Amino acid sequence: MSPLLALVCAAWAGGDAAPTVPPGAEAPGATPDTAEPPPLVAAPEVLSFVQAEYPPEARAAGREASVLLGIEIDAAGRVVDVQVLAPAGDGFDAAAVDAARRMVFSPARDASGPVPVVIEFAYGFKLDAPPPPDPSAASAVEEAPVTLDGQLLEMGTRRPLSSFPVSVEAADAPGEPVASRTDGAGRFAFRGLPPGRWRVRAAQPGWDAVAQIVTVVPGEVTSAKLWVRNQAYGDAGIVGVYAVPTADVSRRTISMEEVRRVPGTFGDPVRVVQNLPGAARAPFGTGLLVIRGSNPEDSGVYVDGIRIPYVYHLGGFASVINPDLVAAVDYLPGGFGPRYGRSMGGVIDVTTQSTFPERTRVAWNTDLLDSGAVVAGSFGTEHQHGFGIAARRSYIDALLPVLLGDDGFTVKPRWYDYQAKYAYQGKAPWKASALLFGFDDVLTASSPEGFAQGSDPSAQGDLGTHYSTHRLVLDASVPLGEDWSLRLTPAFGRDSTDVLLGDQLRLVQGQWLAEVRAEAAWQPSDALRVVQGVDFIGGRADFDILLPFNPEDLASFDPLAEREPYGISGVQDGWGPDTYVLAEWRPLRDPDALLVAPGLRGLFLDIPGEARILAADPRLAMKWRTRPGTLLKGSVGLYHQPPQPFQLYRQGAMRADLDAEQALASSVGIEQRLGPAMQLEVEAFHKAMRSLVVNNPGFRTLSDPLFLNEGVGRVYGVEAMLRRERVGNLFGWVSYTLSRSERKDHPDSDWYVFDVDQTHIFVALAGYRLPYDVEVSGKAEYTTGNPTTPYDLGVYDVDQDRYRGFRTGARNSQRLPPYAALSLRADKMFTFRTWQLSLYCDLLNVLRGTNPEFEVYNYDFTERTYIRGLPFLPSPGFEAKFQW
C-alpha cells in the first residue's frame, strides 16, 4: 500500500474525520540553506489510525474543518511531536493533535534505513460524511437502491483492500464503466444497475487486475467477492540491514523478509550477522560468534534486552528464537554504548515482535532440520491485545534411524524452542509486554556393545550433552510527564548445561537468574537526552562435577598412575547491579548534524567468598554529518567483563580473586551515501585487551590458582560495506573485513595469532525479484583460512599407544587454505485465496569447493589433510501461511 493510499484510506475511519492532504516528507530540521533533505525510498504509512473526538460545540454548530498538522515520526514509526500548521479553531486543533499523537506509522526510510521525518497531515472533520463507498457513479443513480455490492480481499491474506478502484460495465454490451472505490472494510456498492450481466473489475498498479461476471436480478441485491493478488507480497515488511540512527556508531539492524532470503541463512535473520563486516566465518556447524577477533564468549547475546547464553541451536544452523517472531536483530560489532555491558566483543540483540496483526495468522515452516508453527493475532477492543505463540522442534533424531538403519550406533540430536508473547498495543501512552521463551537442546551418541571409545577404559560409555534456557521477560514503559519516561524490564529464568561421558565424567551446572533493568530517560529538549539505568543481575549457580581424575594429577599427569575420581558439587551465589548513564547531546540546530554521546557504565559483581569485581567503563561516541550524505563517526571506550563462572570458583576457603578482563576499544568511520539506494560504510577499529584470564602454567596443586589475569591481546582492522537497498527488484551488499587478532598468554611468552583470526573476510550477496513471486539470490564468500600449528613425525608413547607430534613451528604460525563458496537460493510463493505457500531451496557450496575447516594428522604426524567443510548441501523447505 502506498503512503498516499494509507493516508487516504484513513480518511473514512469512523466516517467523520479525514486527512485530506497527502503527506510531504522532509528531514527534521532541514532548511533550504543547510541541506537538501535526504531522498526517501519509502514514506511512512499509517499503521494505526486514531479516530479524533468530534468537538461537541462544533458538531452542535454544524461546523466542519480540516486541521493541517506537522507530525514528527521517529525512526521506529512513533509519533514524537505534533504541531498545528494550519489551525481550524473550535476545538478541532486539540482533537486532531490528540488523535495524531496516538497514531502509529511505519518508519520512513532512506538509503541508510529507517529515519525520522516530519510529514504534513491534514486531519479532516466532516459531519454526516457519506457512507463509503463513495458512489461516484452518475448522480442520476445516486438515490437508487443498491443492486450490486461486494467486498474486495487480498488473496492469501484475506486483508480487505480499502480505497481500491472498482468498476462495473455491462458484460454483453460494453460501454462507459461505472467506477467506485472500496471503503475501509474493502466493501463496494453500486446503485441502480439495470438487470443483466455485469462485469465487475478491480484494478490498480501493483496488483493483478481481477474481473468477475455477475448477474443483477430485479428486486435483489447481487453480491460478489473479489480476490486480488498482490504483485509484491511482503514488501511492507522489508527493512533490510541498516545503520540505524543511534548513539552506537557501529550498530546495524537486521530484519524482515529480505534478509531471510539470504542463501545459507536457512531463513534465519540472526544468521545474517555472519555475513556482515566484523564477523568471522564460523567453522561449518559450530555457530561460533567471533566478532572483531574476540573470543566467542566475549560477545553478548540478548533477547529483548535480556542476555542468554546461546543464540543458536546445536550445530549453529538455527537461532533459538523462531524467525517469524523476530522483529529485528541489532548487530553491534563494537563501539557500543553503556546500555550494554559485561562484553568485550560484540553484541547481538534480538528484538521480538511487539505489534501483532488484527487478523489471526498461522504459519507453518518445515525444512531439512526442523518444523515449527506460529500463531499471531490480537483480541480485545480495537485489537489492543496482541499475541504471538511459536514452537519448533527438530526431527533429525527421528529421521536418522530411518535413514541410517539400526547398526547399533545412535546419534540423537534434538532441539526445541518455544516463545509466547503478549503485547499491549492499545492507545494508552504506556506500553507493556510479556515474553516467555526457552529452548532445549540434546545430543546423545551411543555405540553398540563392545565398541571401544578409544583405549581408555574410563572413557567408555555413551556421550550426552544437554543445554537449555528458559526465561520470562516482562517489559513496561510509561511516560512521566513531558520530559521523563521510565522503563522496567524484569526477567527470571534458568540456564543449564550438562555434559556426560559414560559414568566417569559428569559436568552438570545450572543457574537461576533474576535480572531487572530499570531505565529512566530524560529529554528536556531536542538537543539533549539523558538515559540512566540499573541492571541488577543476581542468581544462584548449582553444579555437580565428576572427573575421572584429580585435577592435582594434571600437573604431572602419568597415564600409568592410579586415578582417583574427583567429585565436587555445590551452590554459589552471585549478584551485582551494573549502572549506566548515557547522554545524547545534539548541539546544532539540525539535530542530525552532530551527536556527542558520552556515557559511563559501572560493573559490580560480588561472588561471596570468591571474588568481588568493580570496574568503571567510560565511553564516548560521536557522529558528525559534515554534509548531506556524509557522516563521520567515531567511538572510544573501556569494556570490562567478568571471568567465566567456572573460572570464578575455587574449592574450600580459597578465593578465585580474579579480576575483570578489560578492553580499550576505539573506532573511526565514515558513511557515505552514493545515491538514493547505495551507501558505503568504512570503519577502522582497534582494541587493546589486558587482564585476560589464562591458565596458570604454575598450577601444581589445588592450592595454586587455576587461572590468572595475565593475558593480553590486540585486534585491529578495517571494515567496509557497500550496500544497495531494495529499490525495484534488486538488493544486496558487499562486505569486506581486513583484520588481525593476536594474543599473548603470559608475560614471558610470545604473541601468537588468535585461533579464529581471518585476515580477509569477503561476502557479496544479491537478491533479485522476478515476476510471479519468484526470487533468486546468491552469495559468494572468501575468507582466509584459520591459523594452525604445524607438527611433524612424532615419538610413540607406548603406554598410551599414541604418537606425540613434534611442533615444527610457532603456535598458529600456518594457515588452512582459504575458504571460498558460492551459495544460491530460490524462493517461489504461491498465493491462494486464503493462504500462501512458499517453497524455497538453499543450494550451499554449489561449486563444491574443498573448504577445509580443520587440520588433521595421521597417527604418527607424517601425513596431514583437512576436514572438508561446507558440503554441497541442498536444503529445501516450505512455509505455509493462513489468515483468518
Next chain:
Amino acid sequence: MVSVLLLAMLTGCGVGPVDTLSEAWRIDRLRVLGVAAEPAEAHPGDVVSFRALVVSPGAPVGAVVWLACLQGDASGNGCTPDASVFTEAFADGAVDAAEQQALQDAGLVGVEPFLAPSWTIPATALDGLPEDARVEGFSAFVNVSALPGTADGASGAAPVDVEAGLQADDVELAFKRLPISSNPQPNRNPSLDGIEVDGVLVADGGAVEVAAGAQVELSPSIPDDSREAYVFRTRAGVDEPRTEELWVQWYAEDGAFEQDVSVDPFLDRAWTAPGSAGTVGMWVVVRDRRGGMAWTSLTVRVR
C-alpha cells in the same frame, strides 16, 4: 553438528577428510609396537630387563638403542640425555672405556643386538618421596630408538648402515614409563597365550589359513590370572580394591579390522582378510594400564 554432518553425508556430499590418511593398525614400515619391562613395576635396586616388539615388514631391523632415566632427566616425551655425550663417543667410530662409562651415565642401557637392555634402578630412587607416597611411587622413563638395517647384514640382526643415508625420519622413536615404587605387590605384566581365530587357538608365532576376503573373529587368549586384583589407597586414606582392565591393540600388514582397539570386557574383534592370496603378519598387544604389557604374533596365510 553431528546431526548436520550426518545429514550432509546422506545427501551425498561428505563432510570428512579431504584425503585418506594412513591408519595406525596397518604395518607398512619400521614400527615399535610394544615395550615390556621385567619386572613391570620395579623397586629401588632392582635390575630391570627390557624387550621390545619391533616390526619391520620386508626389511630387517638394524639396531635398537635403549636409554633409561629417572623423572628429573625426562620431559613429557621420555628421557632427554645430553646429546653431546653420544656425539663425542661415536665421533671416531670406536667407543673406549671412558666413553662407555659416559654413555652409561647418560642413560644408555642397551644396544641390541650387541648389548641386551638392562637397567639397575638407583637405590635412592624413592628418597625424595614422602613415606606414604612411595607405595604409589612414580614413573621412570625408557626410550627406545629402532633403526632400520640393510638387507645384506650378518645373520641375526642386520648392522646399521649409516653410510646408506640414514635419515632422522627413518628412526622410530618410542618411550615407555616404568613404575618405580615400594609397592609390596608390584604390578606384573599380563600374559597372552595366543590368539583364537574363529575359536581355534594360535600360539605366539603360529600361522593360520584364511580364505581371501573372509572375515574371522579374533579373540586374545588371556589367562584368568592376568587381570590382577590390587588395592589403591585414596587421598583420604581409604583402601579401595581394584581389578585391572585390559585393552588390546590390533595390528596387521593388510586386510581390515572392524576396530583396531578393544577394551575389557569386549576384547574380541573381527578381521577381514585381503581379497588376494598372500601372507599377512598380525600382532596383538595387551596392556593393563599400569605399565604391564604382553604381545603375540601370528601369520595369516590368505588362500
